[in-house]
Amino acid sequence: MSKVLFLGPVGTYSHQAVIQQFPDEELIPAASIPECFERLVSSTEMDYAVVPLENSTNGQVVFTYDLFRDFMELDQNPRLEVVGEQYVDIAHCLISPVKLSVDQLKNVDVVYSHPQVWGQVKDYLTSFDKKYGKTSKIDCSSTSGAVERCLNEYEASGKITLAIGSRVSASLHKGTIVDSDINDIKGNTTRFLVLKRRDGFNKIASQSLPPNGDETKVNFVTFVINQDNPGSLISVLNVLREQDLNMCSISSRPFHNHTQSERKWQYCFFIEFYDKSDIDYELLIESFDQHCERWIHWGRFYRNALYYQIS
Template sequence: MAKVLFLGPVGTYSHQAALQQFPNEELIPVTSIPACFEKLISDIDMDYGVVPLENSTNGQVVFTYDLFRDFMQADLSPSVEVVGEQYVDIAHCLISPVPLSEEQLRKVDVIYSHPQVWGQVKDYLSDLETKYGKTAKIDCSSTAGAVERCIAEYATDRKITLAIGSRASASLNKATIVEGGINDVNGNTTRFLILKRRDESSEIGSQALPPKGDEMKVNFVTFVINQDDPGSLIDVLNVLREYKLNMCSISSRPFHNQVQSERKWQYCFFIEFYGNYGTDYELLAKRFDENCAKWIHWGKFYRNALYYQIP
């Protein structure tokens, strides 16, 4: 039985993603996204990790992006690879430790949740504050952790606070759903990556692209350009055009080059592209070498069928 790490506790959306990908394996919660990477790398008993990457409403999960970036920033060889993806419908609920009257709800002044959630329920919270008064929004490491925190505070001193999380986390903690379906946008979805420890024999850098015949998978690559002259980013992207490769995603995060310390501000770019029939990946790798200061191919995987579902 495989051992699979996910951002805990039980009842998070990461837990749901892990269940979708690994319904019959041992699922092990960890306290943070960095802990998921660290334990997967350091503990040979662990087989996979499940981490959130982006949300259809609120964009990047920066904690995850920055962990990929930090490998390049520190000039470290990648110790994990991306082998799959999952998509989870995000249906947020306003959750209380106990049933509340209108008057009790009016007195609540604290709401807990994961920081990624606030942008997904902004309109709802604005309406809630108009009706009941201003509340403090306090970050937790996960939505399930937010539910556990408000439960614990009520158990300790009967203080009533609220959390925003999933129906599953409310059910697991025997909490009360004050209101369900509070997302500002219908069809709100989070995309998760499936990670595994990179084998010692795995090739990295310029030799890491898939061989011929492994076409039509999604390739996940990070890179830093050689210089900030006009057209330097286009030179890299033109490599994909040259080989008729369809880029399906591009984003960036700030990058501090610790080797070239005189350059205090750069960007690490993240791209995903589909493989193509007949592509000479050896030549493609050489072209990346020519146009990037450094680059890493993090893995390849088939597009999950949930990607194509219409909300």
């Protein structure tokens, strides 16, 4: 049985993602995204880790992007690779410790949730506050932790607060769903990556989980360009055009190059592009070596079938 790390605690959307990918394996919650990376690298007992990468409403999960960046900065022979992806529909619920009357709802003055959630339910909470009275929004480390805090406070003192989380977290902590599907934008989805410890070092990562209804493969690469001259980024992207490779995403994060301390501003770019049966990886390696100060191919993995589903 494989041991799989995920961003805990149980009852989170990360927990749902890891169950979707590994329903029959031993699932181990970690306290943070960095812990998922570090334990997978350092412990041979751990086989995989599942971490959030981006949300269709809020964009990048910067903690994850920055860990890929930092791994590249410290070591260009990475000890991890991406072997798969998962997609989880984020359907938030307003949760209370007990069933509440309208008068009780008017007396509630605190709502707990993860910081990223507030931007996903802004309109709903504005309407809620107008109807029942102003509430304070208090951050928790996870949506499941928010529900747990709400229930624990009621058990300890009888104080009624609310939390925003998933149906799974409400069921797990025996909370009551006041309102469901409260997202301002329907179809809100979070994308997760599946990580595995890399066996040795190859310029092109080769491991991947079996396909899930789709034979399309995605390549995930990070790089820093050699210089800031006009056209430097285009020179790298032309590497893809020359082989007729379709880039499906690009983003960037600030990069501090410790070897060139006089440069305070530099960027690490993240690109994904679809695979082809006739791709010339030797030429790709040669071109990236020529145009990039440093680069890492993190994975070549199958596109998950859930990518195409619209909620």
